[in-house]
Amino acid sequence: MPEKRSAIAQAARVVFGREGYSRASVDAIALEAGVSKRTIYNHFTDKEHLFHSVALEGAHQVSEAIAEIMERHLRKIANLRDDLISFAMERAAAVTDFPDHFALVRTLEAEVTRIPPALLEAWKEAGPLSAHLRLAPYLQRIADRGLLTFDDADEAANHFNLLTITHVNQRTFYGALPMPEPETAAIVTSGVDTFLRLYATESSHPHTPGRAG
Incomplete structure (x- = not known):
């Protein structure tokens, strides 16, 4: 019964996020x-299997949302700096759309x-370790237009994430401590400008703050 499984998964996100992996029962x-333990065991082998399932399901849901944001902002570049800032701002805001998942992420980090280990590796591959891999093809296409220059698109994507979204997530503990939008904008804008100083070609953004032009 898909609705039962869905209800169990949602409840598991809430409980794991609230109580942590070790203490959650x-x-x-x-x-x-609102189900029996037997019903849970009809769908999931044990607590580890349940945690594994909801962690990966949440990671995939977030990945799909981020893919849509990338496509919206990075498929066609009108102004490189503005489009990168808009992308990073929407991606940072998307954390608030998945509060139960990111509560689970805080659990993963706190109880690492x-x-x-197998569960942790599977989650990392589905979520944080693949974040730059999803961004890299977009940056490569931008580079192919002569707007960016780098030797390794994966490395450039990782740097972009660290300078923008990761910075915001660390400050807000994945949305647990909301930050005023002007502060988020300041972090994102500074991160994008730093990224462009590292990787933008002169023709793409000659007037980026801090660049010679």
């Missing part, structure tokens, strides 16, 4: 979902030594 998840 199947009893608490069953109570949150207690999370089963």
